[in-house]
Amino acid sequence: MNQQELLQLASKKIEENKPLIAKDFNRLQFHLMPPVGLLNDPNGLIYFNGAYHVFYQWNPFDTTHGAKFWGHYTSKDLISWEEQPPALVPSEWYEKNGCYSGSAVEHNGKMYLFYTGNVKNEHNERQTYQCMAVSSDGITFEKKGPVIYLPDGYTPHFRDPKVWQQNGRWYMVLGAQNDQEEGQVVLYTSLDLENWEFKGPLAGGNLNGLGDFGYMWECPDLFRLGAQDVLLVSPQGLEPAGHLYQNLFQSGYFIGNWTPETNQYEHGPFIELDRGFDFYAPQTFEDDQGRRLLYAWMGLTDDTEAYQPTIANGWIHALTIPREIEIKGNKLYQKPAVELTHLRKSLDFQQQVSIENEVKTWTEINGTVSEIRLEMSQMEGTHFEITLRENLKLRFNQAEKLFTLERKSFKDGTTESRSCELPILTDIHLFLDTSSIEIFLNGGQEVMTARFFAEPFEQTITFSSNGKIDVFIEKWSL
Numbered sequence: 001m002n003q004q005e006l007l008q009l010a011s012k013k014i015e016e017n018k019p020l021i022a023k024d025f026n027r028l029q030f031h032l033m034p035p036v037g038l039l040n041d042p043n044g045l046i047y048f049n050g051a052y053h054v055f056y057q058w059n060p061f062d063t064t065h066g067a068k069f070w071g072h073y074t075s076k077d078l079i080s081w082e083e084q085p086p087a088l089v090p091s092e093w094y095e096k097n098g099c100y101s102g103s104a105v106e107h108n109g110k111m112y113l114f115y116t117g118n119v120k121n122e123h124n125e126r127q128t129y130q131c132m133a134v135s136s137d138g139i140t141f142e143k144k145g146p147v148i149y150l151p152d153g154y155t156p157h158f159r160d161p162k163v164w165q166q167n168g169r170w171y172m173v174l175g176a177q178n179d180q181e182e183g184q185v186v187l188y189t190s191l192d193l194e195n196w197e198f199k200g201p202l203a204g205g206n207l208n209g210l211g212d213f214g215y216m217w218e219c220p221d222l223f224r225l226g227a228q229d230v231l232l233v234s235p236q237g238l239e240p241a242g243h244l245y246q247n248l249f250q251s252g253y254f255i256g257n258w259t260p261e262t263n264q265y266e267h268g269p270f271i272e273l274d275r276g277f278d279f280y281a282p283q284t285f286e287d288d289q290g291r292r293l294l295y296a297w298m299g300l301t302d303d304t305e306a307y308q309p310t311i312a313n314g315w316i317h318a319l320t321i322p323r324e325i326e327i328k329g330n331k332l333y334q335k336p337a338v339e340l341t342h343l344r345k346s347l348d349f350q351q352q353v354s355i356e357n358e359v360k361t362w363t364e365i366n367g368t369v370s371e372i373r374l375e376m377s378q379m380e381g382t383h384f385e386i387t388l389r390e391n392l393k394l395r396f397n398q399a400e401k402l403f404t405l406e407r408k409s410f411k412d413g414t415t416e417s418r419s420c421e422l423p424i425l426t427d428i429h430l431f432l433d434t435s436s437i438e439i440f441l442n443g444g445q446e447v448m449t450a451r452f453f454a455e456p457f458e459q460t461i462t463f464s465s466n467g468k469i470d471v472f473i474e475k476w477s478l
């Protein structure tokens with residue numbers, strides 16, 4: 001199908017699905033979602049000409065993965081978003097099975113998109129092309145076709161270009177699988193964005209003594225933060241280890257030092273960015289205020305996708321809230337972008353309370369779409385627990401120094417959990433949407449993200465502890 005036909009078909013799908021979406025109580029209130037169909041990775045994050053642009057992987061035609069479009073939202077304030085026409089549709093031979101993930105940069109007042117043209121040939125073999133598209137207004141894009149072809153030594157699992165400028169040069173990292181079927185990040189450089197020189201692997205494979213670390217690395221992002229170089233990456237093929245790597249695929253980062261001239265990257269250990277159930281393919285960008293903001297897909301390609309109830313209403317998945325990231329010590333901290341305070345409609349509860357051997361509930365705290373902050377001042381028991389809407393349970397076990405999130409599985413309603421080690425608990429910051437939760441612990445030292453599907457009328461939020469706990473609680477309706 002040509003571009004016009006694909007665009008028309010997509011807008012027909014959007015229109016047809018509007019009544020279903022309007023009655024879906026799981027539709028989120030303050031997260032970016034597809035108007036219809038399936039959303040996955042955030043793409044092309046950029047602040048351009050006074051507006052934030054968030055593009056995303058989008059299959060308008062089904063709630064499964066297919067030939068992806070780039071959907072597009074813009075905002076002046078990170079709060080109210082405008083839906084724009086799709087930026088890229090898979091109309092050309094070099095992208096016919098999907099305009100896959102990528103990034104955006106500004107150059108001479110224009111916006112340049114870099115993305116992967118995904119092609120399956122007649123024998124169902126994959127081909128990959130790194131492509132470029134240009135725009136003057138940030139809304140309509142002119143495709144320039146492939147600028148990079150697959151180099152020797154790599155399989156066609158070679159994708160997700162992230163481009164940036166540093167000291168007058170352009171750089172690109174790509175997610176890759178080498179011929180030994182090891183996941184890697186590779187580097188290219190360019191002086192003009194059109195001619196790219198291959199500089200070889202930057203991380204993964206056997207570099208830096210990492211050893212066996214997955215068969216494919218997706219969606220890399222390399223950026224300087226403070227005095228360090230952070231590499232985000234989404235490796236596939238890590239085995240669960242204790243509380244680590246519990247999801248099918250992981251997303252995390254290395255902190256280190258990268259030398260552009262030699263492409264040496266010395267780095268520390270891989271650290272997971274989020275310890276919940278639904279988080280993948282994070283990407284960052286620097287905005288006009290010099291903040292490094294992160295969005296991720298609040299989902300994952302795994303066997304739970306098929307059980308999400310929103311499928312019945314013609315859509316699936318969402319992006320996380322925007323999070324500002326900072327380095328503290330050897331860790332990335334994430335905190336909700338400060339603009340999110342503008343979502344607050346009313347302060348329903350603000351009190352210093354004590355809880356001891358009882359289940360406490362306050363009617364003002366009950367609800368669905370809300371922000372809740374807790375500051376712990378004293379904790380004598382071993383357990384502190386919050387239950388939400390008869391579906392989620394958050395528990396800090398002080399004796400084991402473990403924070404656990406439980407939810408009812410989409411598949412069969414049984415309880416499933418994710419845990420992370422936490423030496424002490426000082427504060428909890430929750431962002432609750434109709435069917436999602438984002439939990440920021442200790443000022444963003446750990447974050448847990450999950451979708452959950454509770455009964456719409458069930459709004460109870462309770463607190464309990466097996467010893468005296470003093471806590472300052474604030475709750476806003478959003």
Ligand code: FRU
Nearest residue numbers: 041057068100101159218281
């Ligand atoms: C990550 C990913 C990317 C790819 C895109 C396709 O979720 O698999 O590697 O470009 O999704 O939609």
